[in-house]
């Protein structure tokens with residue numbers, strides 16, 4: 001393994017120094033990236049010292065270095081998981097053949113598009129979250145926000161490395177365009193719609209890191225199976241960092257719930273208004289935020305029947321998360337029973353090739369993964385002696401992509417009249433009053449160990465530091 005100097009301009013384990021052309025190209029992109037970071041990354045706080053982890057190797061023990069760093073001085077490096085010289089294609093029509101170290105000509109534009117679409121989400125989320133620092137509920141949370149932000153920046157670097165190293169001139173142009181599209185911009189928005197939704201409060205941030213970063217996990221796991229080995233190795237390492245982002249969402253929602261339960265206990269009521277007046281977030285409001293972000297994130301998996309998805313699988317470009325779990329890695333004849341609207345207010349089964357249903361197949365395992373988080377939060381509510389339970393809405397609810405797109409259903413997935421849907425939607429999703437209330441709670445708490453009143457402290461700090469550690473030294 002190459003020795004990595006994490007103080008290098010671009011720390012890496014791809015022996016960048018041996019490829020001058022590539023190194024120069026990336027060094028030219030770097031100032032544009034830093035300009036983007038300064039203009040569209042976190043507002044203010046750039047001069048504060050943040051207790052951050054920086055990836056310095058891909059060694060499972062000790063891959064990260066923890067220290068105070070100013071965000072603009074964070075080292076956005078390029079790290080690929082260790083190569084496996086014997087790796088063969090693990091699924092699709094070319095199963096068993098050697099993986100590709102270069103991009104096959106016939107898959108070039110498809111792979112480029114897949115990498116660009118993944119890459120586009122990384123800076124998008126930083127842009128979406130840029131205002132949140134000011135209203136952080138604690139220094140611990142502020143640090144976690146910035147950790148997520150710098151790592152999403154590193155994930156952009158990971159994709160830009162692939163574009164520069166393997167896609168020549170068009171790759172370099174795409175890398176520039178990744179800094180030109182902006183979240184929510186009217187003329188040049190980010191590619192996927194969820195990444196154009198503003199995240200202006202911390203409840204949304206926790207929902208985003210739980211539900212939307214989890215979509216990211218499933219996409220990365222699918223790419224970690226790719227026959228294009230550099231992509232597989234890049235994504236494998238990104239998953240290491242991604243786990244913390246979902247931890248932030250999962251524990252964030254747990255802590256909000258715990259605080260609400262405390263207030264319910266103190267007041268002896270579950271009346272939403274009383275809970276709000278006491279400065280905590282009532283459980284039904286949390287449920288409405290959950291409905292919004294879950295349904296929005298489901299669309300990211302793409303249409304439930306997709307010839308593109310079938311081709312990605314057949315050609316070995318994009319597999320299923322943890323492909324080894326399955327018995328059949330070719331799935332040439334397998335049929336999938338897909339539930340589609342019957343046009344008469346109900347559903348019917350359409351039998352389609354599993355390859356065409358790959359998006360849906362992966363979406364189903366995503367939903368199962370989400371359920372685990374809900375079960376944890378519900379155990380807290382149960383233990384506190386309350387009957388309320390968080391529920392994932394049906395995958396049919398509020399979809400804008402696939403067979404159920406624009407089919408009005410209630411959160412249980414029962415098709416209903418458009419007028420009934422329109423009349424009730426405001427009670428299923430955060431409304432203006434909910435947003436105004438949540439916004440009213442958002443005030444920065446910047447004293448070490450102190451927490452905003454709507455969230456419980458974490459169970460432990462970062463890297464064995466105490467919860468009241470000064471995770472951010474404000475400039």
Ligand SMILES: [Fe+2]
Nearest residue numbers: 122152155216
């Ligand atoms: Fe990411």
Ligand SMILES: [Fe+2]
Nearest residue numbers: 213216242245
């Ligand atoms: Fe992430």
